[in-house]
Amino acid sequence: MAAASPRSPPSTPLTSQQPPSPPSQLPLRTMPGSYGWPVVGPLSDRLDYFWFQGPDKFFRTRAEKYKSTVFRTNIPPTFPFFGDVNPNIVAVLDVKSFSHLFDMDLVDKRDVLIGDFRPSLEFYGGVRVGVYLDTTEPKHAKIKSFAMEILKRSSKVWLQELRSNLNTFWGTIESEVTKNGAASYIFPLQRCIFSFLCASLAGADVSVSPDIAENGWKTFNTWLALQVIPTTKVGIVPQPLEEIFLHTWPYPSLLVAGNYKKLCNFIDENAVDCLRLGQEEFGLTRDETIQNLLFVLGFNAYGGFSVFLPYLIGKISGDNSGLQERIRSEVRKVCGSGSDLNFKTVNEMELVKSVVYETLRFNPPVPLQFARARDDFQISSHDAVFEVKKGELLCGYQPLVMRDANVFDEPEEFKPDRFVGETGSELLNYLYWSNGPQTGTPSASNKQCAAKDMVTLTASLLIADLFLRYDSVTGDSGSIKAVVKAK
Numbered sequence: 001m002a003a004a005s006p007r008s009p010p011s012t013p014l015t016s017q018q019p020p021s022p023p024s025q026l027p028l029r030t031m032p033g034s035y036g037w038p039v040v041g042p043l044s045d046r047l048d049y050f051w052f053q054g055p056d057k058f059f060r061t062r063a064e065k066y067k068s069t070v071f072r073t074n075i076p077p078t079f080p081f082f083g084d085v086n087p088n089i090v091a092v093l094d095v096k097s098f099s100h101l102f103d104m105d106l107v108d109k110r111d112v113l114i115g116d117f118r119p120s121l122e123f124y125g126g127v128r129v130g131v132y133l134d135t136t137e138p139k140h141a142k143i144k145s146f147a148m149e150i151l152k153r154s155s156k157v158w159l160q161e162l163r164s165n166l167n168t169f170w171g172t173i174e175s176e177v178t179k180n181g182a183a184s185y186i187f188p189l190q191r192c193i194f195s196f197l198c199a200s201l202a203g204a205d206v207s208v209s210p211d212i213a214e215n216g217w218k219t220f221n222t223w224l225a226l227q228v229i230p231t232t233k234v235g236i237v238p239q240p241l242e243e244i245f246l247h248t249w250p251y252p253s254l255l256v257a258g259n260y261k262k263l264c265n266f267i268d269e270n271a272v273d274c275l276r277l278g279q280e281e282f283g284l285t286r287d288e289t290i291q292n293l294l295f296v297l298g299f300n301a302y303g304g305f306s307v308f309l310p311y312l313i314g315k316i317s318g319d320n321s322g323l324q325e326r327i328r329s330e331v332r333k334v335c336g337s338g339s340d341l342n343f344k345t346v347n348e349m350e351l352v353k354s355v356v357y358e359t360l361r362f363n364p365p366v367p368l369q370f371a372r373a374r375d376d377f378q379i380s381s382h383d384a385v386f387e388v389k390k391g392e393l394l395c396g397y398q399p400l401v402m403r404d405a406n407v408f409d410e411p412e413e414f415k416p417d418r419f420v421g422e423t424g425s426e427l428l429n430y431l432y433w434s435n436g437p438q439t440g441t442p443s444a445s446n447k448q449c450a451a452k453d454m455v456t457l458t459a460s461l462l463i464a465d466l467f468l469r470y471d472s473v474t475g476d477s478g479s480i481k482a483v484v485k486a487k
């Protein structure tokens, strides 16, 4: 990473409402990096990204080589025989340059959710769903407002649905641990997340359809994998097989179409209030409402929680530094005196919330964010200013951005208390997992995650629920080995 000045946050807080400060005091530097020869350059970068280096080393080594956190390079996918995907990007790897991605006057978010490559619209019944729309497209405001409204309405049942599904989840884990001495928890957790989200977000109870309850979450796994595999280092197939078979062509939606249709039918028949809302209050067609609801449910919410929650549970259950005791005592102190676990009481749990924020900083669930320059403009890192040309694709790699030593003290350390207190809460200005600062406000005119607050609240509730249930839990990011019930 580029040389760091003293570890204090940039003087002007960067929020989604406040564009980055004018870059005028910093030296103008020619942007380093290159795209290399046609075909050869992108292919060599692709092999580094997926095979020889992996994403982390890929970005780190180039930042070191160019002595800059802003540079030009290529990023996969490249499909030599299928489709027309441009791998050229401008990498932005520090807090200051990354914050330009939130300035909707500077950047366009059309069709760039996972880069220049957009999976076929057939994955969404032919509908271009809200997350692919730029804020200048009128439909974005309708769909984003619809998503925020269903979240608001769901808050009435959110806590109750979360806790009752967690109850089933922990019941499964306990009986597995008793029977086999360990429980692999990813799939039971995904089943729990799926039925919790269907009930709370869509108002659709999965128990009315045994097929959906049993297989709906598996369909989402396949549907998600087919879309993102060409852009993701998978690591379960040995190289060069992964390169040849997983990264050389986009996958067709046909492979999941039958089961996806079943999910559409389930939503069509059971999400009655949501569908009425989308059509009557937000002017969407029935099909647009179903597809957008399924996308928010399956990609944003189910996909996001499926990455984030196992990591969070693994971090806590694998800790032996005394963190569990400290969390347990905070949770029981707040909830003990007759005040139950709810949105208000969980908000009083400073350590629990800080652990959630630190987990999101340490391992942002959505590692890459993209945005295209609307016009030529100047982008600033902490130490220089660079010219960006109209149409260039900016690519922020959050795992490095969130380890920016100019902002975060000992950035490579997981510090559970990092966000506690006044200084800690200042740092929320620079916590970017949601495609905007944690102090920002998602709205129809920006592209910040609609559930920015609900996600952190849900994760905090999961931790608090865990420590009301158990004195301790032992495990890692894939399995639980022991639980000690609360005395």
Ligand code: HEM
Residues within 6 Å of the ligand: 109, 113, 130, 131, 132, 133, 144, 147, 148, 151, 296, 300, 301, 302, 303, 304, 305, 308, 365, 366, 369, 370, 433, 434, 435, 446, 447, 448, 449, 450, 451, 454, 455
């Ligand atoms: C851990 C869980 C979640 C994570 C990590 C996450 C992350 C994100 C990120 C990074 C984006 C921005 C994508 C981009 O444009 O580059 C986003 C957008 C979005 N998220 Fe979330 N999200 C999560 C859960 C949810 C939930 C529960 C909802 C439910 C409503 C939701 C709704 C949305 C919507 C509607 C957008 C699109 C915003 C827009 O187009 O303006 N997300 N999310």
